[in-house]
Amino acid sequence: MSFCHSIDLSLTYPNGTQALDRVTMHVARGEAVALVGPSGCGKSTLLRIIAGLLRSSHGAVFLDDRQVAGPTRATGLMFQDPALLPWRSVEENIRLPQELGRQAGQGSEDVVPLIKLVGLQGFEHALPRELSGGMAQRTALARALVTQPELLLMDEPFGALDALTREGLTAQLQTVWRDLGTTVIMVTHSIAEAVFMADRVLVMSARPGTIVGEVTVGLNRPRAWSTQGSPVFGSAVDAVRALLR
Amino acid sequence: MRWLPLVGVAVAAVAWQAISLFYPPFILPGPVLVAGRFWEKTVDGTLAFHASVTLAEAGLGLLGGTLIAVVAGYLVAKSAVLERLLSPFIVASQGIPFIAVAPLIFIWFGNGLPAKVLLCALIVFFPVLINVAAGIRAVPQPLRDLFAVNMATRLQVFAKLEVPSALPMLVAGFRVGGTLAVVGAIAAEFVSSTRGLGFLISQGNSFYDTPLVMVSVLSIMALALAFYAAAGLLGKLHF
Ligand SMILES: Nc1ncnc2c1ncn2[C@@H]1O[C@H](COP(=O)(O)OP(=O)(O)OP(=O)(O)O)[C@@H](O)[C@H]1O
Ligand SMILES: [Mg+2]
Numbered sequence: 118m119s120f121c122h123s124i125d126l127s128l129t130y131p132n133g134t135q136a137l138d139r140v141t142m143h144v145a146r147g148e149a150v151a152l153v154g155p156s157g158c159g160k161s162t163l164l165r166i167i168a169g170l171l172r173s174s175h176g177a178v179f180l181d182d183r184q185v186a187g188p189t190r191a192t193g194l195m196f197q198d199p200a201l202l203p204w205r206s207v208e209e210n211i212r213l214p215q216e217l218g219r220q221a222g223q224g225s226e227d228v229v230p231l232i233k234l235v236g237l238q239g240f241e242h243a244l245p246r247e248l249s250g251g252m253a254q255r256t257a258l259a260r261a262l263v264t265q266p267e268l269l270l271m272d273e274p275f276g277a278l279d280a281l282t283r284e285g286l287t288a289q290l291q292t293v294w295r296d297l298g299t300t301v302i303m304v305t306h307s308i309a310e311a312v313f314m315a316d317r318v319l320v321m322s323a324r325p326g327t328i329v330g331e332v333t334v335g336l337n338r339p340r341a342w343s344t345q346g347s348p349v350f351g352s353a354v355d356a357v358r359a360l361l362r
Numbered sequence: 363m364r365w366l367p368l369v370g371v372a373v374a375a376v377a378w379q380a381i382s383l384f385y386p387p388f389i390l391p392g393p394v395l396v397a398g399r400f401w402e403k404t405v406d407g408t409l410a411f412h413a414s415v416t417l418a419e420a421g422l423g424l425l426g427g428t429l430i431a432v433v434a435g436y437l438v439a440k441s442a443v444l445e446r447l448l449s450p451f452i453v454a455s456q457g458i459p460f461i462a463v464a465p466l467i468f469i470w471f472g473n474g475l476p477a478k479v480l481l482c483a484l485i486v487f488f489p490v491l492i493n494v495a496a497g498i499r500a501v502p503q504p505l506r507d508l509f510a511v512n513m514a515t516r517l518q519v520f521a522k523l524e525v526p527s528a529l530p531m532l533v534a535g536f537r538v539g540g541t542l543a544v545v546g547a548i549a550a551e552f553v554s555s556t557r558g559l560g561f562l563i564s565q566g567n568s569f570y571d572t573p574l575v576m577v578s579v580l581s582i583m584a585l586a587l588a589f590y591a592a593a594g595l596l597g598k599l600h601f
Contacts (some may be wrong), residue, residue: 188511200504204526218513257532264512332437 119361120300121167121268122147123255125176127325128162136162136184138325139176146267149294149301151311152355154321160304163326164270167302168192180268188244190218193266193299197273199253201260203243207252208232216323226262233258251282258290262297265359275310283307284342291339308361312353313340320360330360380581391573391589399573400580402512408562413581415558419547423482424540426587431487435494436524445495455488461549473554478547485546486539491534497528533597540589548582 126140144150152160162253165171167178169188178185180192196213201210211228232238235255245253254274274290275283287310294301305311311318318332334353336344344350375393382392390401403409438445464481471477501524509519549562557580566574 164509168507168511170510188513190511190513193509193513196504196507198502198504200502201507201525202505202523213508213522214512217509217515217518218514227542 119143120148121178121180121302123163123167123176123178126166126173126178127175128166128171128173130158135325137166137173138327140321140327142328144179144300144302146300147298147319149303150314151315151318152302152304152321153306153308153311153318153361154326155323155361158304158321158324159326160321164272164302164304167268168194168270170311174233190207190264190277191267193261193269195254195257195261195271195274197276199245199257201253201256205244206242206244207237207248207256207295210245210256211263213260220297224261228259231259231263234262234296236289240257249282250278251286254278254286255289258293259321262293262299265297267300269301271297271301273304273306276306283310288340288342290314295338308354308357309345312336312350312357313345315343318357320357332356332360366451373468375433375592388570389570396573396576396580398579403574403577407578409581412557412559412562412578413585415475416544416547416551416560416582417585419478419550419558420482420540420585420589421473421477423484423546424486424543426479427483427486428536428539429544430483430488431490431535432461432494435491436498436520438491438500439495445480452488452492460485464550464553468554478550478555481550482543482546485542489533489538489542490532493531494528497531498524501527501530524562529597533593537590537593540593541586544582544586544589 122141122143126137126142127135128137129135140159140163152163154160162171166173167185169178169185170194180189191318202213205213206348208228211231217225232241235258237252237255237259240248240252245256258274261301275286278286291314301314303311303314305314308318312334313331318334319328320330320332321327322329332353334349336347336349336353379392382395383389387395400409434448438448451488452554460481463484467477467481467484471480505523505527506519514522547558548563551558552564555561559582561570562578563575566572566578
């Protein structure tokens with residue numbers, strides 16, 4: 118049974134650019150899926166439609182068999198840019214989602230465990246400009262998780278970070294996601310990162326984007342970066358690369 | 363290093379005093395004479411009275427103009443139709459010296475306080491509007507998306523995202539507006555009035571009371587600086 122699926126999703130922007138062409142995909146509950154594809158093929162567009170921020174021209178997205186008609190609290194978002202409010206401290210940024218919506222203020226849970234989970238203890242009162250890129254992204258991750266979303270959508274979440282920080286965060290994200298059981302759809306430009314993170318890698322064609330194939334990653338969890346040396350990892354990477362050609 | 367500005371002022375004052383010795387006081391009064399006159403006008407309450415008149419004109423104009431401009435700037439940023447409708451006026455406002463409009467306003471609204479407040483508000487309106495609209499437009503899309511997926515209401519987006527994001531631009535607009543409002547009030551008083559620092563200047567002018575003119579100019583400067591500082595306080599608002 119799929120938790121999140123899209124059927125025949127197409128989107129043409131008002132200026133005539135067709136970004137997506139009949140995208141059909143299924144994601145199971147608790148699954149981690151990576152989306153890879155050439156630049157400009159419509160990956161961000163697809164995520165925005167799933168998040169309910171953009172309406173498709175044709176087709177539909179379903180979450181738990183309910184059609185997505187607009188933004189819902191069931192999804193959490195993370196972008197390449199941490200998108201923190203510069204005038205708020207780390208903790209205030211993480212709490213922001215709790216203050217929004219018509220039922221704002223209700224069920225404001227303790228964010229301390231979450232801050233610990235992403236390793237930001239001691240920086241609760243720091244302002245975004247006092248954070249490193251990796252810390253800012255971890256703040257954004259905690260903020261995305263504070264509403265306990267069933268579906269976490271990430272658009273190149275670590276794209277702007279250096280390789281070392283990126284590896285650390287990817288490994289950390291894997292644990293977080295396993296602890297919480299969140300379903301994850303992540304866009305990435307790194308094939309290795311896609312294979313390392315995901316249960317399945319979906320490969321998209323050049324614009325107008327459509328799914329041209331998928332690679333199931335048969336690696337046990339938890340995965341460590343040393344897994345990268347294993348033959349299974351290597352063959353998965355090769356399979357994704359072949360589909361991208 | 364912190365004292366250097368004061369040293370600069372002191373040197374200028376000494377030089378001014380020295381040069382003034384070569385001219386009669388109604389051409390160039392020295393700082394000592396001006397300071398004496400300042401004291402005299404402060405003690406007899408003249409200065410406070412005229413300064414409060416100008417302060418009221420410029421201050422009320424600045425406040426009213428800013429409030430309306432913030433609302434209008436928000437609407438312009440949100441509505442392409444409204445922006446198109448207003449764009450000729452916004453462009454024209456860049457070229458109109460509003461002071462030149464003062465006589466028209468006096469014809470229509472008399473030359474009392476309301477007319478002068480109106481003129482100041484008009485002068486302040488466009489720079490603040492343009493800055494507020496630009497500030498709200500500059501809110502990055504990811505932040506808007508973030509508020510959207512968290513089901514933020516319009517009011518929450520406005521109060522927690524748009525206002526704080528646009529604040530630096532608003533403060534910049536308010537700064538420019540504050541200075542312009544003082545200039546507008548003085549100019550309006552030149553044109554027609556019986557009170558205010560601008561009136562004091564023209565009075566000093568017609569009686570060859572040059573020290574009085576200088577006292578008024580210094581007071582205007584202090585007023586403009588106070589407005590500037592007030593704008594800075596606005597920027598320190600915390601969200
Ligand atoms: N608001 C828009 N209006 C018109 N065209 C757009 C808009 N946003 C994106 N596009 C176009 O749609 C196509 C897909 O864009 P999208 O951002 O989804 O690509 P992407 O796969 O995320 O690319 P990248 O990997 O570089 O982030 C591109 O050709 C882009 O130019
Ligand atoms: Mg993208």
